[in-house]
Amino acid sequence: QVQLMESGGGVAQPGRSLRLSCAASGFTFSAYAMHWVRQAPGKGLEWVAVISDDGNNKYYTDSVRGRFTISRDNSKNTLYLQVNSLRDEDTAVYYCAKDPGDYGDVRYYFDYWGQGTLVTVSS
Amino acid sequence: SYELTQPPSVSVSPGQTARITCSGDALPKKYAYWYQQKSGQAPVLVIYEDSKRPSGIPERFSGSSSGTMATLTISGAQVEDEAVYFCSSTDSSGNPLFGGGTQLTVL
Numbered sequence: 208q209v210q211l212m213e214s215g216g217g218v219a220q221p222g223r224s225l226r227l228s229c230a231a232s233g234f235t236f237s238a239y240a241m242h243w244v245r246q247a248p249g250k251g252l253e254w255v256a257v258i259s260d261d262g263n264n265k266y267y268t269d270s271v272r273g274r275f276t277i278s279r280d281n282s283k284n285t286l287y288l289q290v291n292s293l294r295d296e297d298t299a300v301y302y303c304a305k306d307p308g309d310y311g312d313v314r315y316y317f318d319y320w321g322q323g324t325l326v327t328v329s330s
Numbered sequence: 331s332y333e334l335t336q337p338p339s340v341s342v343s344p345g346q347t348a349r350i351t352c353s354g355d356a357l358p359k360k361y362a363y364w365y366q367q368k369s370g371q372a373p374v375l376v377i378y379e380d381s382k383r384p385s386g387i388p389e390r391f392s393g394s395s396s397g398t399m400a401t402l403t404i405s406g407a408q409v410e411d412e413a414v415y416f417c418s419s420t421d422s423s424g425n426p427l428f429g430g431g432t433q434l435t436v437l
Binding site for chain 2: 242244251252253254257266268302307315316317318319320321322323
């Protein structure tokens with residue numbers, strides 16, 4: 208069965224960096240686009256970024272472009288999110304999520320989600 | 331910019347039909363998706379492409395879309411359906427966006 212397991216969250220000061228990881232199993236990771244979605248405490252969902260199956264195409268929401276970098280290692284079945292120049296408003300649970308479209312057919316919705324990793328930005 | 335608007339809360343008694351709406355100007359041209367998030371858990375896809383149900387989702391969950399409004403219907407709501415429900419679609423750039431979420435109370 209599909210499993211997504213995030214890690215790497217924690218407490219970081221404003222302006223610092225973290226690297227989030229998402230280990231995938233139960234499906235052909237290299238065939239699917241992957242997303243990061245975040246949720247501030249007690250708030251709604253916000254899409255953050257997407258990466259194509261081959262890693263060549265990446266798109267971001269405006270509020271993180273230039274500060275966050277999505278990447279993947281298909282040999283390790285792992286998705287990453289490098290989060291730099293952290294701001295208070297980046298405090299959230301970060302979920303990795305699988306796109307249901309395969310081999311370049313990105314559907315922009317999420318058929319499986321991980322359990323999330325909490326990032327807290329605090330001085 | 332595109333927005334999706336949901337009512338903050340809906341309340342029904344067990345066995346009743348719950349309807350959760352999602353309005354947005356882009357919905358006539360874009361699919362709607364629905365996610366269920368129970369307290370302390372990750373979201374789960376319950377409806378995709380307006381009205382399709384993923385495998386494993388009970389038949390009491392259905393979706394529809396007409397004009398600028400999409401609707402999630404839970405026929406015969408159960409106590410275990412109590413959750414926050416988020417609608418989703420895509421914006422003018424094709425990026426996903428979410429409604430604010432609707433707390434469904436079944437009691």
